[in-house]
Amino acid sequence: MRYIVNFDSEKVENKVYDVVIIGSGIAGLYVALHINGNYRIAILCKRNLTDNNTSLAQGGVACSLNKEDSPSIHFNDTLEAGSRKNNPSAVKIFVEEARSNVLKLIDLGIEFDMDEKGELLSTGEGGHSRRRIIYSGGDSTGMNIHRGLLHAVQSLDNVTFFENTPVIDILTSQGRCYGVLAMKENSCFIVYARAVVVATGGCGNIYRNTTNTESSTCDGVAMARRCGCDIEDMEFVQFHPTALYSNRIKEKYGRFFLISEAVRGEGAVLRNSDGETFMYKYHEMKDLAPRDVVSRAIYNEMKKENSQNVFLDITHKSRHYLKNRFPSIFGICLEAGIDISKDMIPVVPVAHYMIGGMKTNFFGSTNVDYLFACGECADAGVHGANRLASNSLPESLVFSRRTAECINEAIEKRITEKKKMSFNENNDNNVVDWESIKNKIKNIMNDKVGIERNYKDLIFARDELYNIYKLVIRKDIGNVRKIEVKNMVSVALLIVESAINRSKSCGCHYRVG
Numbered sequence: 001m002r003y004i005v006n007f008d009s010e011k012v013e014n015k016v017y018d019v020v021i022i023g024s025g026i027a028g029l030y031v032a033l034h035i036n037g038n039y040r041i042a043i044l045c046k047r048n049l050t051d052n053n054t055s056l057a058q059g060g061v062a063c064s065l066n067k068e069d070s071p072s073i074h075f076n077d078t079l080e081a082g083s084r085k086n087n088p089s090a091v092k093i094f095v096e097e098a099r100s101n102v103l104k105l106i107d108l109g110i111e112f113d114m115d116e117k118g119e120l121l122s123t124g125e126g127g128h129s130r131r132r133i134i135y136s137g138g139d140s141t142g143m144n145i146h147r148g149l150l151h152a153v154q155s156l157d158n159v160t161f162f163e164n165t166p167v168i169d170i171l172t173s174q175g176r177c178y179g180v181l182a183m184k185e186n187s188c189f190i191v192y193a194r195a196v197v198v199a200t201g202g203c204g205n206i207y208r209n210t211t212n213t214e215s216s217t218c219d220g221v222a223m224a225r226r227c228g229c230d231i232e233d234m235e236f237v238q239f240h241p242t243a244l245y246s247n248r249i250k251e252k253y254g255r256f257f258l259i260s261e262a263v264r265g266e267g268a269v270l271r272n273s274d275g276e277t278f279m280y281k282y283h284e285m286k287d288l289a290p291r292d293v294v295s296r297a298i299y300n301e302m303k304k305e306n307s308q309n310v311f312l313d314i315t316h317k318s319r320h321y322l323k324n325r326f327p328s329i330f331g332i333c334l335e336a337g338i339d340i341s342k343d344m345i346p347v348v349p350v351a352h353y354m355i356g357g358m359k360t361n362f363f364g365s366t367n368v369d370y371l372f373a374c375g376e377c378a379d380a381g382v383h384g385a386n387r388l389a390s391n392s393l394p395e396s397l398v399f400s401r402r403t404a405e406c407i408n409e410a411i412e413k414r415i416t417e418k419k420k421m422s423f424n425e426n427n428d429n430n431v432v433d434w435e436s437i438k439n440k441i442k443n444i445m446n447d448k449v450g451i452e453r454n455y456k457d458l459i460f461a462r463d464e465l466y467n468i469y470k471l472v473i474r475k476d477i478g479n480v481r482k483i484e485v486k487n488m489v490s491v492a493l494l495i496v497e498s499a500i501n502r503s504k505s506c507g508c509h510y511r512v513g
């Protein structure tokens with residue numbers, strides 16, 4: 001289906017801007033910050049301004065700033081972690097431009113943690129051969145960056161935010177983008193623009209177990225696909241090795257709470273349920289091996305021992321140190337009844353990051369004219385088959401800025417055109433239970449398209465998802481939950497089809513049959 005709702009541009013209200021940005025995480029905000037001040041920008045977000053995965057990022061920002069480090073060492077680590085599936089030119093741009101963008105954050109007043117001499121502190125994480133991850137507020141890096149960027153963008157006169165305004169579809173005609181169809185208080189309206197930027201983040205919430213916010217339903221990729229945008233690498237869904245295994249916390253926050261890789265960077269070790277370390281059996285970098293290796297190792301240990309989780313042990317550090325270095329992790333674990341200075345932390349791998357997405361060049365352009373993408377929903381080729389830890393925030397900065405610079409030139413000679421468009425298909429009005437369908441999608445993805453995949457499960461998943469797709473796609477949308485379910489099943493199908501097509505294991509796509 002080209003559009004998921006019937007509409008007629010002559011009959012719905014419209015607004016006119018120069019640039020529409022969908023999403024208010026790091027990518028959306030950083031694009032807005034670099035668009036020329038004479039262009040009027042609308043930032044549309046599905047829920048509120050802070051409901052995004054940027055704000056949840058803990059570990060930090062990977063960037064070669066130390067004397068013992070260099071962009072070329074960061075380049076090699078990124079390729080090694082990515083199973084060399086990365087686009088080397090994209091990685092080169094990324095490692096070389098990360099520094100200037102980090103300095104820009106500092107200029108904006110975003111504070112990174114420093115030692116008593118005023119030098120930036122840095123830590124290690126999986127797959128990094130140097131301690132190059134800078135952080136803010138201990139483990140509140142994402143929240144502090146988001147707060148700083150939001151403050152900067154809110155002070156711009158040319159930007160208008162629309163909260164609780166989900167975008168339903170991208171409007172295109174003959175391979176060219178004209179704006180978006182959005183929804184406010186259950187009625188549709190059009191925002192015409194000279195350029196549209198998709199910065200909608202990832203897909204974690206199509207899995208039952210994830211570190212992502214509940215709104216991470218990958219709407220951007222689903223609607224991009226509907227308008228003919230090329231999508232790639234969707235089989236590479238990254239599982240974070242260490243999410244807190246606590247039903248109490250999962251129920252309270254609606255997601256698994258992340259235990260940052262930086263905890264291992266500061267010396268924590270993984271132990272199985274017999275209390276034995278095990279990473280030495282899987283990789284020479286042991287507990288700081290690349291993320292795909294660690295997730296699989298944990299999965300393997302859990303299967304061998306028939307257990308629900310393994311443990312992360314940082315009890316050799318003092319309570320004082322842990323409380324200061326990891327204030328959020330310390331606090332949430334206490335809420336779960338775990339004093340991390342005395343108790344081992346029960347952890348489990350869960351869905352965390354979408355490596356694939358809308359295929360872009362190095363300036364955020366897609367194959368659809370005037371449609372751009374950046375951040376987690378975009379794929380410029382930096383991450384390969386397995387993203388190096390803490391590369392996502394700086395990758396968003398580098399390519400969002402490039403996207404903005406490209407838009408500034410690209411739309412100079414374009415006027416916003418109020419293109420007449422409509423879509424009308426018969427709706428299927430049978431009642432369905434949207435909540436149970438959503439849970440079914442999440443269960444299929446978790447159980448059949450997880451860390452280890454096999455052909456039989458993937459075919460089962462594809463057939464089940466296709467049945468769900470047929471059931472929901474022609475139904476009237478009515479509210480944001482229904483839009484999300486339609487997008488979730490569309491993206492789940494993209495992941496499964498890509499996973500079927502890649503018969504050999506590579507990075508975080510691991511085939512056992």
Ligand code: SIN
Nearest residue numbers: 058059260261389390
């Ligand atoms: C972490 O805090 O574990 C790193 C976050 C990430 O890169 O996903």
